[in-house]
Amino acid sequence: MKAAVLHERNKIKFEDVVLPEVKADEVKIKVMACGICGSDTHKMQTRWNYPLPAVMGHEFSGVIVEKGENVGHLSDGERVVAIPFIPCGHCEYCERGDYSLCEAYTMIGSVQYGGFAEYAVLPAKNVLSIGNLDFENAAMIEPSAVALHSVLNAAPKIGDQAAVFGIGTIGMLVIEWLKLAGVKDIIAIDIAPEKLIEAKKMGCNYTINSKKEAMQERVMEITHGKGVDLVFECAGSRFTQEQSLLIPKKKGKVAYVGIAYSDVTLHEKAFENIFRRELTVKGCWNSYTAPFPGRAWTATIAMLQQKRLNLSAYISHRFSLQETQQAFDMMINREQPFNKVMIIPTIEVHES
Structure with a gap:
């Protein structure tokens, strides 16, 4: 099959690879859409810790074209979403259903060939049926599950006020x-004006450009000096990771979702807020709970099927499989504003 193969740091080649044969408990799917995750761009530039060559891509959907002899609950031609996380099933955390914390997991798209390819082979337990959902919405289920997992961890109450760093x-x-x-009021915080415009369109009550405004003072003005009930740090920046501790109210919650790529140093005020305001600081990692893959996945599919979510609205760019390197270059070099960038193996020419 054809695949976009990573050979070295930020060097992807479109070439033929041999896909492993389908085992008794596995399925082979034809990939119809695969998103590029922000973590992909970081890993391939700075700290790729897996064997090379590799086929990345862990946010994908497709159609089953072959199944192993022991797979009885899925059918040829069934439309599915891939679950890229493969827990060991035996460690302490797997045994209690905290799969995201598995001590010996593997990932499709790093250790195993992923979705930047025409086909993918994965365990049958690592796909979910999507019914009649379109493939682009389905390829967004994995990042949606990550987001929902963080929201479930923070446990918002009706009428809360929340701030989100990184749009x-x-x-x-x-x-x-x-x-x-x-949630009653949502404050979107970013340094990119176009992101804040999108946040406003989404229904955020307030937006703050923290590069141009005094962020903390503005939040306190909005909340009448109290701070917000919930803070979600989604930017993965050492600046916002500290700022997230400056704006919660007493007994507030801070959910860390963005990955840290450098050391984070806290000033005295930020650190003191943790204990003086009795903040709850939550780490939110991956999206997997019991029964596997968990509520974040099944709820996302249900909301899509009920048309209460439209995840494909967040796709800004579409590239063919041959153009995977071009897609990464556009993102890494910030050649233009983008949101979710999607690789569509079935298209031959660039679409945007």
């Missing part, structure tokens, strides 16, 4: 879930 794909999806959860 990329995950930040936007967190906003979607907060709205569905009944």
Whole structure:
């Protein structure tokens, strides 16, 4: 099959690869859409810790074209979404259903060939049926599940006020879930004007450009000096990771969703807020709970089927499989504003 193969740091070649044969408990799917995750761009530039060559891509959907002899609950031609996380099933955390914390997991799209390819082979337990959902919405289920997992961890209450740092794909999806959860006011915080315009269109009550405004003072003005009930840090920046501790109210919650790529140093005020305001600081990692893959996945599919979510609205660019390197270059070099960038193996020419 054809695949976009990573050979070295930020060097992808469109070439033939041999896909492993389908085992008794596996399925082979034809990939119809695969999103590029922000973590993909970081890993391939800075710290790729897996064997090379590799086929990345862990946010994908497709159609089953072959199944192993022991697979009875899925059918040829069934439309599915891939679940890229493969827990060991034996460690302490797997045994209690905290699959996201598995101590010996593997990932499709790093250790195993992923979705930047014409086909993918994966365990049958690692796909979910999507019914009649379109493939682009389905390829967004994984990032939506990550966002929902963080919201479920923070446990918002109807009428809460929340602030979201970083209005990329995950930040936007967190906003979607907060709205569905009944949060009253959502404050979107970013340094990109176009992101804040999108946040306003999504229904955020307030937006703050923290590069041009005094962010903390503005939040306190909005909340009458108290601070917000919930903070979601989705930017993965050492600046916003500290700022997230400056704006919660007493007994407030801070959910860390963005990955840290450098050391984070806290000033005295930020650190003191943790204990003086008795903040709850929550780490939110992956999206997997019991029964596997968990509520964040099944709820996303249900909301899509009920048309209460439209995840494909967050796709800004579409590239063919041959153009995967071009897609990464556009993102890494910030050649133009983008949101979710999608690889569509079935198209031959660039579409945007």
